[in-house]
Amino acid sequence: MRLTDDDIATAGELALGLLDKAEAVQARARMASEPNFAAEHAKWNDRMVAMEVIEEEAPSPALWAKIDAAISEKPRQDNNGGNVRIWQGLTAASFAIMLVLATMLWRQPEVTSAPQQPQILVAAIGAEDGRESVAANYNPQTGALQIIPISLETGKLYPELWIIPEDGIARSLGMIDPSKPALHSVPEAMRPHLHKGALFAITPEPEGGAPGGKATGPVIAKGAIDTI
Amino acid sequence: MNAQPDASQMAIARANRERELLSDALARVGIGDRKAFEFLYRRTSAKLFGVCLRIFGNRNEAEEALQDAYLTIWNRAAAFDRDKASPISWLVAVTRNKAIDRLRARDKGKAVDLDEALGIADTSPNAEARLAEKDDAKVMDRCIDRLDDRDANFIRAAFWNGRTYADLAVAESTPLPTIKSRIRRALIKLRHCLEGSE
Numbered sequence: 001m002r003l004t005d006d007d008i009a010t011a012g013e014l015a016l017g018l019l020d021k022a023e024a025v026q027a028r029a030r031m032a033s034e035p036n037f038a039a040e041h042a043k044w045n046d047r048m049v050a051m052e053v054i055e056e057e058a059p060s061p062a063l064w065a066k067i068d069a070a071i072s073e074k075p076r077q078d079n080n081g082g083n084v085r086i087w088q089g090l091t092a093a094s095f096a097i098m099l100v101l102a103t104m105l106w107r108q109p110e111v112t113s114a115p116q117q118p119q120i121l122v123a124a125i126g127a128e129d130g131r132e133s134v135a136a137n138y139n140p141q142t143g144a145l146q147i148i149p150i151s152l153e154t155g156k157l158y159p160e161l162w163i164i165p166e167d168g169i170a171r172s173l174g175m176i177d178p179s180k181p182a183l184h185s186v187p188e189a190m191r192p193h194l195h196k197g198a199l200f201a202i203t204p205e206p207e208g209g210a211p212g213g214k215a216t217g218p219v220i221a222k223g224a225i226d227t228i
Numbered sequence: 229m230n231a232q233p234d235a236s237q238m239a240i241a242r243a244n245r246e247r248e249l250l251s252d253a254l255a256r257v258g259i260g261d262r263k264a265f266e267f268l269y270r271r272t273s274a275k276l277f278g279v280c281l282r283i284f285g286n287r288n289e290a291e292e293a294l295q296d297a298y299l300t301i302w303n304r305a306a307a308f309d310r311d312k313a314s315p316i317s318w319l320v321a322v323t324r325n326k327a328i329d330r331l332r333a334r335d336k337g338k339a340v341d342l343d344e345a346l347g348i349a350d351t352s353p354n355a356e357a358r359l360a361e362k363d364d365a366k367v368m369d370r371c372i373d374r375l376d377d378r379d380a381n382f383i384r385a386a387f388w389n390g391r392t393y394a395d396l397a398v399a400e401s402t403p404l405p406t407i408k409s410r411i412r413r414a415l416i417k418l419r420h421c422l423e424g425s426e
Contacts, residue, residue, distance in 0.1 A: 059273055
């Protein structure tokens with residue numbers, strides 16, 4: 001497909017790092033499916049490097065020894081531009097196993113106190129390119145929602161979690177912490193919306209959440225609720 | 229064509245050979261060859277250190293950034309595709325991205341000072357360094373000349389100093405959408421000039 005001027009500018013903005021996180025996620029997604037766009041992005045890097053002469057200068061001689069000592073035995077084979085993520089190697093299957101394990105660990109205390117086991121609901125909230133992903137499990141009896149971020153990156157913005165039931169209306173469940181697992185108590189009014197088939201979605205939003213309860217960022221990750 | 233190759237032909241041949249050498253080295257690094265990694269380091273660290281110095285302006289931080297960059301290169305070399313990119317472009321892009329990440333983390337929350345970014349003094353091409361790509365450099369210089377000076381500096385500040393639209397808007401006391409459309413227009417103009425369709 002032929003690139004328009006708009007595409008050229010967007011590829012340039014992406015290469016120059018001018019896009020905000022949400023826009024960059026969308027633009028990167030295009031690189032996977034549009035070879036012309038990806039080539040244009042690569043060319044922008046070359047153009048910027050050609051834009052000025054980089055004077056060569058030797059680093060201090062001690063630096064090589066430091067680098068040599070710091071590298072792992074074998075390369076980790078990171079294949080994308082993001083930060084190194086421990087969970088990156090997870091396949092869909094191991095992701096599901098982890099989800100179940102996390103859920104079982106979380107349920108442990110209840111097993112002894114409550115003879116009637118609650119029907120736990122789970123969701124794997126991810127992006128199509130596998131970049132952003134969060135595991136969620138929900139106990140409808142108590143309204144406790146556990147959010148386990150695996151790799152969630154929203155740059156200068158903050159991730160907000162939404163629930164979208166069959167009516168298609170996104171309702172905010174509040175901001176989530178991208179750095180560590182957390183337990184949320186879902187407000188009573190929201191609980192009926194969290195059931196099998198309803199969709200979780202995450203959008204990047206300004207600090208404090210989407211103004212007026214309307215999402216401003218694109219959906220960077222989503223996943224349907226299911227039973228285990 | 230002379231039987232005796234002229235200087236620029238020899239330079240082009242050298243550049244091609246260098247490209248092959250580095251591509252081979254990267255391929256071997258991708259499968260964990262430490263000797264190839266050392267070769268690559270010896271061959272490219274002065275260039276990549278230059279990139280880090282361009283971004284940080286001091287040796288200490290530049291060396292930390294360079295170390296980051298080579299660790300990333302070690303771990304990501306297998307992703308290098310010699311059919312799609314030149315090795316030096318790939319290495320510079322990885323280094324630049326790591327360095328900008330570090331710069332942004334360091335400057336998080338700090339007031340923006342665009343003076344250093346926009347006051348780039350010396351952009352005159354170094355003839356010797358550019359011998360192999362003399363024509364490219366000429367085209368680039370001509371195309372940059374056709375841009376508004378401020379726009380050219382915005383573009384440099386974004387790429388080499390990690391400035392965002394928001395930074396530039398604040399520094400210029402200009403609304404963000406205005407800055408954005410200015411830069412987008414400048415990028416399109418630069419691209420058409422470079423690709424000869426203008």
